[in-house]
Amino acid sequence: MWMGQGPSYEEVHEIAKTLEGKTKYRPTLGIVCGSGLGGLGDLVEEADIIPYDEIPHFPVSTVPGHMGKLVFGKLKGQIVVLMRGRLHCYEGYPMWKTTIPIRVMKALGVETLFLTNAAGGINPDFNTGDIMIIRDHIDFAGLSGECVLRGANDERDHIDFAGLSGECVLRGANDERFGPRFLATVGTWDDAMNELAEKAAKELGLGDILRRGVYVMIGGPTFETVAESRLLKNFGADAVGMSTVAEALVGRHMGMKVFGISLITDKCCLDYTTAKVTTHEEVLAIGQKRAKDLQSLALKI
Numbered sequence: 650m651w652m653g654q655g656p657s658y659e660e661v662h663e664i665a666k667t668l669e670g671k672t673k674y675r676p677t678l679g680i681v682c683g684s685g686l687g688g689l690g691d692l693v694e695e696a697d698i699i700p701y702d703e704i705p706h707f708p709v710s711t712v713p714g715h716m717g718k719l720v721f722g723k724l725k726g727q728i729v730v731l732m733r734g735r736l737h738c739y740e741g742y743p744m745w746k747t748t749i750p751i752r753v754m755k756a757l758g759v760e761t762l763f764l765t766n767a768a769g770g771i772n773p774d775f776n777t778g779d780i781m782i783i784r785d786h787i788d789f790a791g792l793s794g795e796c797v798l799r800g801a802n803d804e805r806d807h808i809d810f811a812g813l814s815g816e817c818v819l820r821g822a823n824d825e826r827f828g829p830r831f832l833a834t835v836g837t838w839d840d841a842m843n844e845l846a847e848k849a850a851k852e853l854g855l856g857d858i859l860r861r862g863v864y865v866m867i868g869g870p871t872f873e874t875v876a877e878s879r880l881l882k883n884f885g886a887d888a889v890g891m892s893t894v895a896e897a898l899v900g901r902h903m904g905m906k907v908f909g910i911s912l913i914t915d916k917c918c919l920d921y922t923t924a925k926v927t928t929h930e931e932v933l934a935i936g937q938k939r940a941k942d943l944q945s946l947a948l949k950i
């Protein structure tokens with residue numbers, strides 16, 4: 650009997666089989682579009698578009714900027730499946746549920762996973778509109794487990810440790826047919842693909858806005874307090890977001906090659922005197938502004 654946090658190996662393959670009945674494409678590259686970055690989906694040629702709510706057992710996207718459609722087709726001749734809309738833990742889904750599509754991608758034959766996201770810049774040298782190649786990550790959720798610690802950090806602010814964390818996506822019974830119980834995460838982000846992405850960005854003239862750095866995943870949906878941004882900076886993070894790491898871990902759990910980029914959509918505040926409020930609308934607007942560059946970059950990669 651399956652005792653894990655789901656989905657079972659059989660369920661994943663059942664979903665894949667349903668999808669194979671709806672499209673002729675057999676993709677080897679999977680792409681996840683971050684907030685406001687779904688425009689890449691428009692470039693997929695001869696597309697078969699399948700809304701999440703037409704796929705049995707599939708979670709649906711509820712966040713503005715995430716359409717909730719799987720797009721199968723060709724990108725520069727390469728057969729791809731693209732998630733136009735990702736799933737986040739803060740939508741109310743348990744972490745494992747947000748990564749069902751990644752498990753399904755693998756069952757469909759996907760070997761390489763390209764993850765994109767919108768993120769806040771923690772590194773003070775980063776600017777809004779920069780593109781960061783993800784060199785490494787911090788799985789805040791996995792590091793902290795089910796911690797419910799919450800403590801005053803100074804008089805004006807707080808660190809919501811529980812809110813920052815969540816749960817590791819690989820928690821629960823492990824089915825070895827997916828991957829190992831204990832996953833080594835050194836080298837999660839593929840060096841060769843990162844080099845390729847860097848070369849592509851430079852060739853496109855995006856060298857000046859290109860960064861490399863560490864992405865930290867928090868649970869969300871709250872944007873960081875000043876105290877939390879300082880904490881994340883001290884942890885060694887360059888950018889912060891509410892996704893991506895769980896997908897990368899599940900991808901690696903199943904032996905996929907993983908790489909990704911973050912679009913820096915806002916600068917996190919490290920100082921009370923200059924602190925300003927971040928909004929999702931602002932995140933989407935920067936995504937729109939950089940849409941063409943990101944699409945060119947993805948195509949070149």
Ligand SMILES: O=P(O)(O)O[C@@H]1C[C@H](O)[C@@H](CO)O1
Pocket residue numbers: 682683684712735737765766767768869890891892893928929932933
């Ligand atoms: O799906 P991503 O990680 O790109 O979305 C980010 C994090 C939140 O979902 C949202 C905040 O604006 O953008």
